[in-house]
Amino acid sequence: MISFSRPSDAAIRAFLDRQAGRPLSYADVGCTDPGARRGRRPAGFNVDRHHTTLGQGAALFARAAEALRRWEHFRLGWVELCYPSAPIETGATVGILVRVLGLHWLNACRIVYTIDETSGPVRRFGFAYGTLEEHGERGEERFLVEHHEQSGEVGYEIFAVSRPNHVLAKLGYPYARRLQARFGRDSMRAMQRAVAAPSAATG
Numbered sequence: 001m002i003s004f005s006r007p008s009d010a011a012i013r014a015f016l017d018r019q020a021g022r023p024l025s026y027a028d029v030g031c032t033d034p035g036a037r038r039g040r041r042p043a044g045f046n047v048d049r050h051h052t053t054l055g056q057g058a059a060l061f062a063r064a065a066e067a068l069r070r071w072e073h074f075r076l077g078w079v080e081l082c083y084p085s086a087p088i089e090t091g092a093t094v095g096i097l098v099r100v101l102g103l104h105w106l107n108a109c110r111i112v113y114t115i116d117e118t119s120g121p122v123r124r125f126g127f128a129y130g131t132l133e134e135h136g137e138r139g140e141e142r143f144l145v146e147h148h149e150q151s152g153e154v155g156y157e158i159f160a161v162s163r164p165n166h167v168l169a170k171l172g173y174p175y176a177r178r179l180q181a182r183f184g185r186d187s188m189r190a191m192q193r194a195v196a197a198p199s200a201a202t203g
Contacts, residue, residue, distance in 0.1 A: 001106040001134060012082050012095055012106065019093045019108045024130045025138045025165060029112050032128045032142040032159050045139055045161040046177070050184035054145070054154045054195050061147035061154045065125035067194035068143060076186040082106070088127050090114055100179065108132040115144060123147040131165065136176070138165040156191045158184050
């Protein structure tokens with residue numbers, strides 16, 4: 001869904017309602033899972049990984065997990081999550097509204113799995129969503145925070161596999177790849193801000 005102005009909330013909600021029951025646009029669902037499906041990568045897809053260290057300690061990990069639940073990693077200015085009230089649970093459908101080159105591009109994704117590992121030497125919280133047909137790309141993206149008990153380090157990672165889906169994404173492939181890289185960098189910064197100032201993030 002592409003428009004020259006931001007679509008109304010009514011139009012966005014109608015768009016999301018149309019996604020109910022729609023199939024994902026790629027076959028290898030769960031290919032980004034860091035556990036049982038480790039090492040599976042769809043042939044012909046780009047692979048992107050972004051990682052940043054957020055800090056140290058269990059309290060910071062708790063703040064980082066809560067930031068993911070609030071979709072703080074999407075507070076980028078040029079990208080809008082429709083809507084941050086969406087629960088982090090398998091089957092939840094969200095819209096990703098991207099503002100670029102004077103256009104507003106609304107894309108559809110669905111959460112395909114969640115991760116909530118609260119014990120062991122590495123604690124993890126996160127989720128992955130997959131693209132629906134009304135998305136410029138085709139693939140899956142995982143957002144994950146980890147706390148390593150031994151070192152105390154807390155990290156945030158994005159891992160994604162993708163290939164162009166919409167004709168504009170195919171024609172503008174180099175630019176689309178730059179936008180994907182920009183999203184990764186900006187999301188790292190957004191999470192750093194969220195855990196550094198938890199009171200401000202909830203205001």
